[in-house]
Amino acid sequence: MKGDVSDDRGKKDPLAQWLNEQSEARTKPQVRRRGNLRFAFYGRMSTVEHHLLPLLEQHDVHLWLPETDGPVDCRKPAHQALIMLLGVQSKREVQRSRHRVITAMRTQAREQGRYLGGRPPYGYQLVDAGPHPNAAHARWGRRLQRLEPDPATAAHVRRMFAQRLSGHSLASIARALNDDAVACPSTVDPGRNHHRTNDRWTLRTASAILANPRYTGRQVWNRQRTDIDTADGNRDAHGTVRWNNTKDWVISKQQAHTALVTEQEFIATQAIRSRRSAHDGTTRSYLLTGLLRCGSCGRRMDAHWVNQRPGYRCRHGHTSTQHPASQRRKILYLREDHVIARLAGHPSIARDTHSPHALATFYGRIRYTSCAIKRIAHQSRLDLCR
Numbered sequence: 001m002k003g004d005v006s007d008d009r010g011k012k013d014p015l016a017q018w019l020n021e022q023s024e025a026r027t028k029p030q031v032r033r034r035g036n037l038r039f040a041f042y043g044r045m046s047t048v049e050h051h052l053l054p055l056l057e058q059h060d061v062h063l064w065l066p067e068t069d070g071p072v073d074c075r076k077p078a079h080q081a082l083i084m085l086l087g088v089q090s091k092r093e094v095q096r097s098r099h100r101v102i103t104a105m106r107t108q109a110r111e112q113g114r115y116l117g118g119r120p121p122y123g124y125q126l127v128d129a130g131p132h133p134n135a136a137h138a139r140w141g142r143r144l145q146r147l148e149p150d151p152a153t154a155a156h157v158r159r160m161f162a163q164r165l166s167g168h169s170l171a172s173i174a175r176a177l178n179d180d181a182v183a184c185p186s187t188v189d190p191g192r193n194h195h196r197t198n199d200r201w202t203l204r205t206a207s208a209i210l211a212n213p214r215y216t217g218r219q220v221w222n223r224q225r226t227d228i229d230t231a232d233g234n235r236d237a238h239g240t241v242r243w244n245n246t247k248d249w250v251i252s253k254q255q256a257h258t259a260l261v262t263e264q265e266f267i268a269t270q271a272i273r274s275r276r277s278a279h280d281g282t283t284r285s286y287l288l289t290g291l292l293r294c295g296s297c298g299r300r301m302d303a304h305w306v307n308q309r310p311g312y313r314c315r316h317g318h319t320s321t322q323h324p325a326s327q328r329r330k331i332l333y334l335r336e337d338h339v340i341a342r343l344a345g346h347p348s349i350a351r352d353t354h355s356p357h358a359l360a361t362f363y364g365r366i367r368y369t370s371c372a373i374k375r376i377a378h379q380s381r382l383d384l385c386r
Helices: 014-025 037-041 045-058 077-112 135-139 154-165 170-179 203-210 263-273 336-344 356-366 371-383
Strands: 124-131 143-149 218-221 224-229 235-243 250-255 302-306 309-314 332-335
Touching (some): 077 218, 077 250, 154 203, 154 263, 170 203, 332 336
16 A cells, blocks of 8 residues: 655655555555644534544544654543644634735725625626736736626616616616516626526615615725624534625725716715605604514515504515516515514513513514414414404
């Protein structure tokens, strides 16, 4: 048996020589050493100690470290402490590297307005911006990119902002685009939107475009983040993408690309997106917005003011961006006070959370979407609509 025991530099070390000698005398599975073993310990030390090392022993694989001058023995307290120390050092180095990279990216976005990757916004396309400023990256053939208006879609973005400023609703804007057979973002760039199958404009798509500050010509970075650590302390390999607060966004000091709308127009559009007052001048509020789902179709219910009181409705997939179909399910309406009365009697609710505002705070904190709410929406189709 021959063991591939060369390190990253292609040189032999004492451990590699010993493994070569042993490989000639023993019939064991192939032994392979790659890179610096120290960084293999980054992560939760309980996982390394209780899962990884017993697995190696089960397959008669010995873990060697230069610090131990031989194989690691998990039964020795000194070796356990050494593994924990290496894990802490590896985690520290990863965090320091992450901090340096994030700081550099913040500076590049704010001071230089550099495009740092990601899909271009609808209405823009990527063009070459010259060689990479880093000499090493330039020798590898890497080049900078920047945003330029897309001749095929830029006019639609300008049209959307103009319609919004003239008083059109998001539904009417999306419906007009669908009526005119304007290609939506997932249709224009299917390679970057393989996870989206809808070929029509929706309210969320129109709202996201009108809320994107990159159409002002400024480069914006760190609008989203990926959380790997879950609430229970475990790690999610894929991560969860969440929106950052606007105060955490990094905006370039100068314009980095051609603007499709002025900054004044963009700010005015955001003011229209704020909560609008009713005809009598009052502002309507809903306690359970975004917390209720329909028991029939599973969709999130919309807040809807009906008969001078707050309520919620589910249109079962039909939106104002579409024309009414000849046959569709009846719209479900629920009164907010009836829903709160049902939720207050649920056995999982504490006695001190029976007030409407306390219930809304409780459900908003834990994002309550259990089967209880689904059953309430399903069973209330007849009696709560009265």
